[in-house]
Amino acid sequence: xxxxxxxxxxxxxxxxxxxxxxxxxxxxxxxxxxxxxxxxxxxxxxxxxxxxxxxxxxxxxxxxxxxxxxxxxxxxxxxxxxxxxxxxxxxxxxxxxxxxxxxxxxxxxxxxxxxxxxxxxxxxxxxxxxxxxxxxxxxxxxxxxxxxxxxxxxxxxxxxxxxxxxxxxxxxxxxxxxxxxxxxxxxxxxxxxxxxxxxxxxxxxxxxxxxxxxxxxxxxxxxxxxxxxxxxxxxxxxxxxxxxxxxxxxxxxxxxxxxxxxxxxxxxxxxxxxxxxxxxxxxxxxxxxxxxxxxxxxxxxxxxxxxxxxxxxxxxxxxxxxxxxxxxxxxxxxxxxxxxxxxxxxxxxxxxxxxxxxxxxxxxxxxxxxxxxxxxxxxxxxxxxxxxxxxxxxxxxxxxxxxxxxxxxxxxxxxx
Amino acid sequence: xxxxxxxxxxxxxxxxxxxxxxxxxxxxxxxxxxxxxxxxxxxxxxxxxxxxxxxxxxxxxxxxxxxxxxxxxxxxxxxxxxxxxxxxxxxxxxxxxxxxxxxxxxxxxxxxxxxxxxxxxxxxxxxxxxxxxxxxxxxxxxxxxxxxxxxx
Numbered sequence: 001x002x003x004x005x006x007x008x009x010x011x012x013x014x015x016x017x018x019x020x021x022x023x024x025x026x027x028x029x030x031x032x033x034x035x036x037x038x039x040x041x042x043x044x045x046x047x048x049x050x051x052x053x054x055x056x057x058x059x060x061x062x063x064x065x066x067x068x069x070x071x072x073x074x075x076x077x078x079x080x081x082x083x084x085x086x087x088x089x090x091x092x093x094x095x096x097x098x099x100x101x102x103x104x105x106x107x108x109x110x111x112x113x114x115x116x117x118x119x120x121x122x123x124x125x126x127x128x129x130x131x132x133x134x135x136x137x138x139x140x141x142x143x144x145x146x147x148x149x150x151x152x153x154x155x156x157x158x159x160x161x162x163x164x165x166x167x168x169x170x171x172x173x174x175x176x177x178x179x180x181x182x183x184x185x186x187x188x189x190x191x192x193x194x195x196x197x198x199x200x201x202x203x204x205x206x207x208x209x210x211x212x213x214x215x216x217x218x219x220x221x222x223x224x225x226x227x228x229x230x231x232x233x234x235x236x237x238x239x240x241x242x243x244x245x246x247x248x249x250x251x252x253x254x255x256x257x258x259x260x261x262x263x264x265x266x267x268x269x270x271x272x273x274x275x276x277x278x279x280x281x282x283x284x285x286x287x288x289x290x291x292x293x294x295x296x297x298x299x300x301x302x303x304x305x306x307x308x309x310x311x312x313x314x315x316x317x318x319x320x321x322x323x324x325x326x327x328x329x330x331x332x333x334x335x336x337x338x339x340x341x342x343x344x345x346x347x348x349x350x351x352x353x354x355x356x357x358x359x360x361x362x363x364x365x366x367x368x369x370x371x372x373x374x375x376x377x378x379x380x381x382x383x384x385x386x387x388x389x390x391x392x393x394x395x396x397x398x399x400x401x402x403x404x405x406x407x408x409x410x411x412x413x414x415x416x
Numbered sequence: 417x418x419x420x421x422x423x424x425x426x427x428x429x430x431x432x433x434x435x436x437x438x439x440x441x442x443x444x445x446x447x448x449x450x451x452x453x454x455x456x457x458x459x460x461x462x463x464x465x466x467x468x469x470x471x472x473x474x475x476x477x478x479x480x481x482x483x484x485x486x487x488x489x490x491x492x493x494x495x496x497x498x499x500x501x502x503x504x505x506x507x508x509x510x511x512x513x514x515x516x517x518x519x520x521x522x523x524x525x526x527x528x529x530x531x532x533x534x535x536x537x538x539x540x541x542x543x544x545x546x547x548x549x550x551x552x553x554x555x556x557x558x559x560x561x562x563x564x565x566x567x568x
Contacts, residue, residue: 023548023555025539027450027492076448079465 029070030077036063037086044093046188050101053094060090121163122205125212128156132219153220160209160216164237167205171244190251197248203261206241210268213237217279221286224346231276231354238269280347280356287342291333301357305365312368316375331376335369445499450540453493455486463493470521478526479508494540494547500524500560502547507534511549513560527562 040059047053064087067074075082081089132152173196185193197203213234222230245262252259281299288295295311298304315334319327351357453461459473476486491505501521504511509530514521529535529549541548546557546564557564 023550023553025450025550026448026541027452027539030449073448 026073026077030074033063033067033070033074033078037090040090041093044090044097047097047101048192050098053098053101057094060087060094063087117166121159121166122208122212124159125156125163128152128159129212129215129219132156156216156220157226160212161233163212164209164233167202167209168236168240170200170202170205171240173200185251193248193251197251203265206265207261207268210237210265210272214268214272214275217275221283222279223283224280224350227276227280227283228350230279234272234276238273241265241269277354277356280350280354284343284347287347288334288338291338293330293334293338301351301361304357305361308365309368312372316372319375328376331372335373339369443499444497445495446497446542446544447495448542450492450494450542453491455489455491457487459486461491461493475503475512476505478512479505479510492538492540494542496542496547496560497544498560502540502549502558504529504535504538504540504549506536506538508538509534511538511540511558513558524560525562527558529556529563 040056040063043052043056043059047056067083071083074086075084078086132149213230217230245265249259249262252262278299281297281304284304285295285297293311296307298307312334315327315330348357348362352359352362447466451463451465453463455461455472455476459471459476460469461472462469472486472489472491473483475491476489477483479485489505491503493501493503495501499515501514501516502511503514509528511527511529512523513525513527515524516522529551535551537551539550541550543557546559549556549558
């Protein structure tokens with residue numbers, strides 16, 4: 001009896017103690033729910049893989065289970081949300097994030113395929129450039145080599161273009177992340193873009209492409225139409241890079257060695273653009289040299305005008321001293337075979353469109369050519385002499401007729 | 417005399433009828449959860465859910481006798497089913513019960529919890545018909561009149 005009494009007292013004390021211990025602030029409980037809710041919501045935003053998303057799904061279920069006994073109270077306290085709407089929000093965020101990762105996985109698969117294709121094309125381009133370099137040294141030796149060279153240049157041009165397109169596709173895969181204001185990107189977002197860029201060797205590929213494109217121009221001599229296409233390709237590349245380049249600079253702000261890599265890319269763009277301009281002048285010079293007209297090198301519009309006018313001036317000056325036939329032949333080749341056939345027809349629109357040459361500069365050269373023409377083949381004046389002679393004969397005949405007519409009138413009047 | 421009695425009864429009935437107030441009942445004013453509000457630099461607190469704001473300077477002065485003691489403090493506020501507001505804060509020795517007056521809170525009861533030490537980590541729970549005060553592992557059941565049940 002006494003023992004039973006002691007047990008009852010002990011039980012009462014234990015109950016009292018536990019009740020006091022478990023008395024909890026409702027506010028703290030709601031805060032605890034809100035904290036766990038927020039942690040999951042942040043986790044959804046920061047999830048880096050489908051696995052993370054799946055783990056968060058389990059956490060949502062745990063949260064729901066842990067607080068389901070307080071559902072009614074939370075309905076009243078989670079204003080303006082309630083228990084159900086809170087979990088609906090979490091689950092819909094989770095589903096959206098899951099879709100992001102499904103798309104990202106598809107894109108990553110595509111990008112991996114693109115990357116291996118880029119690697120393949122890199123190797124192919126190197127082979128082609130080497131072959132072209134070898135053949136370029138034999139260019140004038142035989143027709144077969146020239147044909148082979150043309151085929152290789154055409155192949156190289158196609159593979160370079162294809163590789164650039166692939167790089168554009170890799171950049172496109174980054175665009176959703178880089179779209180919008182970069183300043184609104186969290187450090188975590190930036191890290192994700194950084195790892196994606198690194199994983200796909202994007203910077204290396206872009207540098208390689210820019211170098212190969214410049215090298216292609218070094219080892220080949222292009223026609224105006226081809227160079228125009230290269231110029232368009234360069235413009236597309238520049239446009240693409242302007243979209244992502246400055247944003248990547250921000251993403252790479254804390255990576256000093258990588259920042260230098262981005263600057264190097266900017267320099268390579270400048271090298272490429274300069275190389276395209278230089279290519280035009282070199283190809284034009286080569287047109288002259290193919291016709292045995294050896295001009296000094298020129299790298300811009302002013303130098304071009306100076307060199308050409310100087311050459312023409314020298315030819316005009318030497319007209320009397322050189323063999324006349326040779327001078328006329330030089331004139332004919334310069335004007336008919338090179339200037340009017342190729343330069344004026346093919347290159348001049350390119351030079352004027354790309355502001356490499358001004359209209360006034362073109363007119364100055366053509367004026368000089370007219371001057372040269374007037375020396376080499378002066379105008380034939382025989383027809384002028386004939387006209388003047390005929391006119392003189394006509395006038396004399398007219399005077400004679402008039403005089404004769406006047407004499408006959410005088411005779412008639414005397415008789416009458 | 418009888419006529420006077422009848423006159424008085426009729427007059428009373430008429431007056432009582434005229435003085436009766438329209439009542440909407442029952443009404444439940446209980447907040448499910450206490451609000452924890454930071455006191456601003458101007459002494460005001462603002463409760464967003466119930467669109468409520470008021471000046472707490474006088475409350476802190478009443479509790480501490482220091483006109484600047486509100487600075488950086490947080491108050492805990494809950495309303496019971498009757499419509500009274502219960503307010504307390506860390507280091508307070510009392511829970512203040514207020515009713516609503518014209519543009520003001522009017523003190524109804526000041527419930528002394530501890531004469532010696534202030535509340536270390538008070539919390540107010542809605543336990544209709546009581547307001548439960550938790551502090552330092554102790555629980556008090558409060559009404560607008562005072563402590564209904566002492567320390568459990």
